[in-house]
Amino acid sequence: MLNSVCRFMPLQFVLLLMFCAGAVSMAQEKDVAEANVPSEAAAGGEEVEKTEPPPPPPIPLQPYVVRVEIGSPLFGTLSQADSLRLRDAVDEAVVRMYGSMWVRDVVVSDWLQPGQEVQLRELTNEAMHERYGSTELEKVMLVIVEPSRGGFQIGCREYDVRVQELTPTRTTFTQDWRAVADQSARLIRDSFRPVSFLSAPVSGSDELEFFLQAGQLIPPDSSAAQVVVGDVLRPFLRHMERRNPKQLRYLQKLDLTYVRVTEVNRELTATGLSADDQDVSIEGVTPDPNPHFVDHGRIKGVLISHGFAPFGGRGRGIQQIALRQRPMADSSEVQLVLRMREDRPLICHRVDKVAKLRYRDESDLPSVRLVSDREGRIRIPVDPEHPTFWLYVYSGSLLLARVPYAPGLLDHDVVMLPDDSIRLGVEGELYLFRDELVDIVAQQAVLRGSARQAAKSGDKARLEELIQQLEALPGKKEFEFKLNAIHRPAVDRANELRNRSAVRNVDRLCGAMSSSLDRFFASEKQVEQMKELDQLRRLAEQNASQAAQ
Incomplete structure (x- = not known):
């Protein structure tokens, strides 16, 4: 019996070792599996925290x-x-x-x-x-x-x-x-055309500020400077997908729209000491009276466009960028066509080339008269001092279009002019309308001043005469009638030509003038003016009685 037990002991011992090794291996596999399985909280519906990629640099x-x-x-x-x-x-x-x-x-x-x-x-x-x-x-x-x-x-x-x-x-x-x-x-x-990104939307202003890509990464070669004052930028609108902001939905190019650079790398100056600082003098060292630091990567410019430009405003999912582009030729041969009639070039039309930044600015130089040839072409040379010009295109005495242009970007170019004759005609009539309104304001001021003098002197007859002249001046109804006489025919003509842009522009211009009339002829002002006239009558009566005594 003892011999049989001894005979089987090695085999049992081996089996025991195999069993222990298998148990240890299963326990280790279980631990690894539990480590790879999400926790019960995550299994219950909570998301596992993921490492987000680092944000892009400025x-x-x-x-x-x-x-x-x-x-x-x-x-x-x-x-x-x-x-x-x-x-x-x-x-x-x-x-x-x-x-x-x-x-x-x-x-x-x-x-x-x-x-x-x-x-x-x-x-x-x-x-x-x-x-x-x-x-x-x-x-x-x-x-x-x-x-x-x-x-x-x-x-x-x-x-x-x-x-x-x-x-x-x-x-x-x-x-x-x-x-x-x-x-x-x-x-x-x-x-190479450097790219700038609009830093923040600006409403009601044509001065814009941009971030220049790689603007703080100074190139080793100074001739490779990205932007200098006077450069011309061409703006673009990139409409992005809302669910995927990196995906472009569609691209909007803005023709006849530019940005003239007016400032590059703004200087940050310090003109005084704070309350906690004290002026320190060091022997042998002359301090800089106006120390400054340069804010690299920022540029400023003025938006130039023939009409309303959607660039610079607010919009969700819109990337507003501008590319710097310098002249590649000494001049540009430009063919003039109307946007509504692209197959008919403007032959023998007078074009005035005016060197100025904004259309409302005064010209720095005398205007240059050009005439388009039999194919509607004119040649515009590049002027380093004036990278952009304003072109006034006339048909006889009628102003057809007023557009900015940057020569030299293309050797041959076709400019599709907007038919702005309706809008420009309304602008001219509104200038006369505004001048008439200003004259009325001046006449009212003169008559009221004379009325105050007459009341102080007790001249009641003169005061009544001046009040009658004030009441005879055109009022709000007369000006509204004149404004409607400008607005209605222009809209009718634009509708006949199916020019929706002209309709919008005319409505905008006349609406702004109507708002000015409402402010000038506000009921509160009318009541105050009537009260003042009553007070002047009483003052004239009082002063006349005192003079009679």
Whole structure:
């Protein structure tokens, strides 16, 4: 019996060890499973806390995400090493130009081939949007290097993904292969359009403030400064999806609307000491009487438009941006057509070119008279001192349109003028209407002053004569009748032409004038004026009695 027990003891011992090891393994697996299963509170309906991605940096600290595509017929003959050397040389030149302001990706293009200038010029906005619209890129710089006349023809265009627009083609020529990279970087700099974001909506003012993207990331090359005073910005409205603010719903381009930059990198000055500070003098050190700090990344400008522009106002889910664009030509050949009749250019129409910022400003220079040719074209040269002009287009003596224009952005341009003859005619009549109202105000002031003098002297006859003259002046009903005579025919004419924009403009102008009439002829003012006349009558009676005694 003892021998049999001893015979089986090793097997039982082995089984016991296997059982213990299995129990320990099951316990460990259970602990791991419980650690990976959400808690009972989460299982009961509460969401598990997720780590949110960090917020993006402020706009002035956000670098541009740029891809540089290089195409060239040389890539078919150069070795792969030489092609990569050209790519690396362009990359180094871009780094020397922009530094940390760009997050760049310089590549030998696999589609911009054979890389000829004609291919670069024939690119369309639609084709570029189809290729890059779904990417995270913000800018695409297209560069071609083409052998030509014993040298190299270099061309460049910029495509902005956010506004879905290509720039015109810029070209340069060099005979030195070693200068190709630097010349390419200069073309990239000249084609690049910095982007500004409206900082806050402004209602009732044409002065706007913007945040400049990467404005606090100063480029190593001073010639690559993004914006300077006098630059022209072109505004765009990006209507975003409400459920997905990063998804563009549709893009709104604002024709004949610009922003003239008036201030860049505002200086923050300190003109005095606070109550807790004390003036400290250090021997051998001359303090700055007006220490200042520069607020980088902010620019200010004036909105210029031919009429009401939706830019600068409030709106949910609207991204308001503006692109700086500098002249690429010495002049622009502009063809003038009416928006309602695009197939009929304005032939032999008089155009006055006026150099001023706002249309209501006084002109800095004498106006220049231009006349459109048989195809409705005029040529407008670029003036560095006045990057924008106002064009007054006349048909005979009738003013058809008043629009701003920035020459040089395009070599050839077609300007579809709004038919503003109705609105401008109403504006002219309202100017005369306002002058008449001002004359009435002045006459009332003179007559009331004379009435007060007559009451003080006790001249009752003179006072009554002056009161009769006051009562004979046109009142609110007369002015409302005249205003309606301006408003009604203009609206009828606009409706005949199916010009809804003109109807809205006429209603807005006449409505503002009607509000001015209500304020001027307010019932409270009329009651106060009647009370004053009664007091003057009593004063004249009293003074006349005292003089008779």
